[in-house]
Amino acid sequence: SQTIHQWPATLVQPVGSPLSLECTVEGTSNPNLYWYRQAAGRGLQLLFYSVGIGQISSEVPQNLSASRPQDRQFILSSKKLLLSDSGFYLCAWEAGYTNTGELFFGEGSRLTVL
Amino acid sequence: KQEVTQIPAALSVPEGENLVLNCSFTDSAIYNLQWFRQDPGKGLTSLLLIQSSQREQTSGRLNASLDKSSGRSTLYIAASQPGDSATYLCAVDRAGGTSYGKLTFGQGTILTVHP
Numbered sequence: 627s628q629t630i631h632q633w634p635a636t637l638v639q640p641v642g643s644p645l646s647l648e649c650t651v652e653g654t655s656n657p658n659l660y661w662y663r664q665a666a667g668r669g670l671q672l673l674f675y676s677v678g679i680g681q682i683s684s685e686v687p688q689n690l691s692a693s694r695p696q697d698r699q700f701i702l703s704s705k706k707l708l709l710s711d712s713g714f715y716l717c718a719w720e721a722g723y724t725n726t727g728e729l730f731f732g733e734g735s736r737l738t739v740l
Numbered sequence: 741k742q743e744v745t746q747i748p749a750a751l752s753v754p755e756g757e758n759l760v761l762n763c764s765f766t767d768s769a770i771y772n773l774q775w776f777r778q779d780p781g782k783g784l785t786s787l788l789l790i791q792s793s794q795r796e797q798t799s800g801r802l803n804a805s806l807d808k809s810s811g812r813s814t815l816y817i818a819a820s821q822p823g824d825s826a827t828y829l830c831a832v833d834r835a836g837g838t839s840y841g842k843l844t845f846g847q848g849t850i851l852t853v854h855p
Contacts, residue, residue: 632783658840658841660841660842662843669845669846669847669848670829670831670843670845671845672842672843675841675842685842716783716784718784718841720840720841722840725840726772726789726791726840727771727772727789727833727840727841728772728774728786728789729774729786729831729841729843730786731776731783731784731785731786732783733782733783734781734782734783736781
């Protein structure tokens with residue numbers, strides 16, 4: 627069966643510090659991968675998605691970037707965090723070959739920027 | 741721009757009741773609609789996926805319907821239990837393009853089932 631892991635689960639960082647959130651998927655090959663953010667009062671918003679290694683699409687302009695160095699690894703980064711980057715970051719995968727579009731989410735990483 | 745609205749925002753019911761959660765979307769050009777459950781501080785758990793060509797899906801005590809032309813979906817929960825307490829999120833996937841999973845979410849319905 628497929629599983630998705632995110633870490634760290636919780637992170638408290640000062641403004642201006644760097645960020646790296648990692649997501650890995652097991653039990654599937656060539657998944658489509660996604661980063662969503664859930665901010666208080668704003669609902670869930672798609673940040674980045676990737677259909678393959680090195681292929682990243684950004685949905686909203688922001689202080690963050692994403693990378694996919696391996697087939698089942700998706701990383702969310704920032705060089706300098708802003709207060710507005712605080713939120714709950716969720717990684718998700720979708721098995722593109724099934725064409726159902728069903729998304730499966732990880733447990734999330736809660737980021738607090740102080 | 742797609743907008744998804746969920747009604748009610750919060751719902752509190754006694755155990756055993758049947759209940760309906762509502763979701764509406766403004767653009768009927770969707771690929772599919774998913775219902776998720778989110779427990780406090782946790783990730784999302786997929787409950788049901790309805791393709792745009794389908795009318796409903798069932799899983800255990802859950803039944804979701806889709807009326808794409810009117811931009812509506814309902815999630816029916818039968819014989820509610822305290823363990824059903826969670827936030828329920830509706831999300832639609834835009835049609836077209838070369839990939840899926842670009843979901844637009846509603847704000848959710850917070851469900852509390854009390855014993």
